[in-house]
Structures are given as C-alpha cells and as structure tokens.
Amino acid sequence: MVDRVFCKCAERLVEKLQPFAFDGTAVNMEEKFSQLTLDVIGLSVFNYNFDSLTTDSPVIDAVYTALKEAELRSTDILPYWKISALCKIVPRQIKAEKAVTVIRKAVEELIVKCKEIVEKEGERINEEEYVNDADPSILRFLLASREEVSSLQLRDDLLSMLVAGHETTGSVLTWTLYLLSKDPSALVKAQQEVDRVLEGRNPTYEDIKDLKFLTRCITESLRLYPHPPVLIRRAQVDDVLPGDYKVKAGQDIMISVYNIHHSSQVWERAEEFVPERFDLESSVPNESNTDYRFIPFSGGPRKCVGDQFALLEAIVALAIFLQRLNFELVPDQNISMTTGATIHTTNGLYMKLSQRMPDISSSTSK
Numbered sequence: 469m470v471d472r473v474f475c476k477c478a479e480r481l482v483e484k485l486q487p488f489a490f491d492g493t494a495v496n497m498e499e500k501f502s503q504l505t506l507d508v509i510g511l512s513v514f515n516y517n518f519d520s521l522t523t524d525s526p527v528i529d530a531v532y533t534a535l536k537e538a539e540l541r542s543t544d545i546l547p548y549w550k551i552s553a554l555c556k557i558v559p560r561q562i563k564a565e566k567a568v569t570v571i572r573k574a575v576e577e578l579i580v581k582c583k584e585i586v587e588k589e590g591e592r593i594n595e596e597e598y599v600n601d602a603d604p605s606i607l608r609f610l611l612a613s614r615e616e617v618s619s620l621q622l623r624d625d626l627l628s629m630l631v632a633g634h635e636t637t638g639s640v641l642t643w644t645l646y647l648l649s650k651d652p653s654a655l656v657k658a659q660q661e662v663d664r665v666l667e668g669r670n671p672t673y674e675d676i677k678d679l680k681f682l683t684r685c686i687t688e689s690l691r692l693y694p695h696p697p698v699l700i701r702r703a704q705v706d707d708v709l710p711g712d713y714k715v716k717a718g719q720d721i722m723i724s725v726y727n728i729h730h731s732s733q734v735w736e737r738a739e740e741f742v743p744e745r746f747d748l749e750s751s752v753p754n755e756s757n758t759d760y761r762f763i764p765f766s767g768g769p770r771k772c773v774g775d776q777f778a779l780l781e782a783i784v785a786l787a788i789f790l791q792r793l794n795f796e797l798v799p800d801q802n803i804s805m806t807t808g809a810t811i812h813t814t815n816g817l818y819m820k821l822s823q824r825m826p827d828i829s830s831s832t833s834k
C-alpha cells in the first residue's frame with residue numbers, strides 16, 4: 469500500500485505541482501491535498517482511479533457533492549432532509565440524491581467486477597499477510613476473505629470509508645503544511661530528517677518509524693486542528709457520566725475535542741505548535757498513552773478504524789512533498805477556519821512553490 473498507493477499518488481501530486489514551482493503561480497494547497505486524498509482512498513478502498521489531480525469526471529463531481537452534503541447535514545440545525553417529500557423539491561437535496569445515485573452505481577459496478585475476478589481466479593486468503601500487487605484494495609481483500617456479506621452492506625461500508633477517510637486526511641495535510649510554513653525552524657528540522665532518512669528516495673514502510681519528527685508535526689497538527697472538532701453521542705438510556713453528569717435517554721452529548729486539545733488545563737503552551745511536546749523516543753501519541761488528553765481519532769469501540777492508515781498516508785505524502793518542494797505562504801492571506809465535519813480554511817491555503825533538491829550529504833550520519 470505504501471509503495472503502490474501512497475507513494476504513487478504523492479509523486480503524482482508533486483509532478484502536477486511542478487509547473488507552479490517553475491512559474492511561481494500561487495497554488496491552493498488545500499484543494500490539491502483534497503484531490504490527493506480522494507485519489508488515495510479511491511485506489512485503496514475500491515481500486516478505483518479517480519485521478520482527480522488530472523481529470524474532472526461525473527463520479528468525482530458526485531463525490532464532492534455528496535461529501536459537501538454530508539458535511540452540511542452534520543451542522544444543519546433542522547434536519548429537514550429527513551422528510552422525503554422535501555428532498556424531491558429542494559434543489560440542494562435533488563442534486564445530492566443524484567450524486568449519491570451516481571456514486572452507488574459506480575461502486576456497485578466495481579463490486580460486481582471485483583467479485584467476478586476473485587471468483588474466476590479462485591482467490592482465497594489463507595495467509596496472514598494478504599498482498600495482491602495488482603489490486604491492493606480493501607474491496608479485493610474483503611471479497612477474497614470470503615466473509616459472507618451482502619453487496620449492499622459492502623457498498624455502504626466502503627462508502628463510509630470514502631466519506632470518513634477523504635476530507636479528514638486532506639485537512640491534516642493542509643494544516644500541517646500551514647503550521648510548518650509559520651515555523652521555519654520546525655520546517656528545516658522536518659526537511660533534514662526526511663533527507664537523512666530517505667537519502668533522496670521514496671519512503672518505504674520501514675522508514676516511517678524513523679520519520680519521528682515529521683510524525684510529531686502531524687500529531688501536533690491533529691492536536692491543534694482535530695477533525696471532526698466535536699464528537700456527538702446520543703444516550704440510549706438514562707445514565708450518569710464521570711463527573712456526576714446526569715443524562716436522559718435520547719439526550720445528545722457533545723464532546724469538544726477541539727476544546728480539550730486547546731485547554732491550558734490539559735496542555736502547556738496549548739495554543740502553540742510544539743511538535744516536540746510528544747517525546748520522539750516514545751510511542752506515537754494516541755488516546756491511551758496520553759490518558760485521553762489527545763483524542764483526534766476518538767477512543768473506545770467506535771474509534772476511527774483508519775487511524776494507522778491515515779497516519780501512514782499523511783507521513784508518506786508530506787515526506788515526498790517536503791523532499792522535493794520548498795513552499796511559502798502567500799503573504800497577506802487571511803487564514804481562518806470554517807468548521808463542519810472537518811476544520812477547513814475559509815478561503816483556501818495559497819502557497820508559492822519552488823523546486824527543492826534533497827540534501828543527502830548528511831545521510832551518512834544516519
């Protein structure tokens with residue numbers, strides 16, 4: 469997955485950015501990272517090449533329309549879209565329904581195609597390590613593992629991964645780049661680490677554990693900009709929560725991850741970007757080893773299922789980006805936040821890019 473999907477898509481991104489690096493045109497990196505993560509999730513979940521960095525297609529348009537709708541619904545005060553009659557007349561809902569139909573059809577076709585191939589080849593998973601070089605997707609894995617699951621269930625599970633795994637990782641990349649652009653010493657440290665560990669080549673799975681500082685930059689970015697910023701739960705029964713908070717069945721509970729991550733009672737220098745706050749020699753921070761002070765992927769039984777995938781994807785993408793490109797924030801931009809399912813910028817994140825040659829002279833001290 470690292471080589472065939474993460475590296476391949478990140479290389480394609482850098483390639484697409486080359487003309488901007490030559491002529492100095494400002495690039496909206498939020499948009500580019502969104503396209504990158506759509507390509508990654510398409511290939512890794514269904515082996516579908518959106519190629520959104522290069523092309524426009526009805527399926528890509530439909531995906532963006534549906535993702536936007538999911539985000540709007542997560543913040544709509546009145547869930548009027550639950551009334552099906554209204555969905556037939558409100559233009560936004562008509563557009564969203566059409567988009568969902570296009571996506572469902574595309575995914576159903578992919579499932580049928582993949583099922584046929586798996587059956588034709590009589591593929592069975594009988595080893596612990598499943599690797600299919602031609603098609604490393606989760607869909608292929610699930611079909612070859614022969615767990616009985618209906619096509620509809622499969623389709624909806626795969627679409628959940630698309631929704632949950634696309635904009636989140638795109639936003640992490642966006643904010644990490646922003647934070648690094650504002651902190652030249654952290655940027656130099658990250659670039660030096662990338663040069664030393666990778667010696668000018670692409671990252672492998674084994675390299676990831678050595679990209680310790682870069683990983684801490686990403687976790688620190690997840691602390692300052694958690695996606696989603698708020699978790700919501702609905703009590704099924706009357707209950708008493710820790711701290712003696714009584715809740716009634718049916719009551720909604722909002723957990724502000726953003727506030728926990730920004731609280732001065734929880735973190736020293738809470739508002740500052742300090743990647744080293746997470747010890748480089750200890751395990752990568754998660755909810756258990758920080759006593760639930762750091763919960764970007766939530767925790768417990770409904771914790772994100774894609775946390776390791778997302779971290780790997782983000783580390784690989786940033787490593788390749790930092791290795792090959794220099795960047796600086798276009799001055800006088802007002803970078804403000806808009807929150808929905810993720811935290812994104814209000815007006816984009818415009819960067820000026822230039823070519824960078826990795827400095828491999830220091831790699832002998834590895």
Ligand code: HEM
Pocket residue numbers: 628629630632633634636637640694695696699700764765766769770771772773774775777778779
């Ligand atoms: C840095 C990127 C990501 C972040 C910050 C993130 C964060 C989260 C959070 C906080 C939740 C829990 C939501 C809740 O309980 O209300 C969640 C759930 C989920 N995530 Fe992620 N996620 C990321 C990437 C991914 C990726 C790449 C995938 C798939 C490949 C994914 C798949 C899922 C799924 C399927 C759930 C629902 C789990 C369940 O309800 O049991 N996520 N994610």
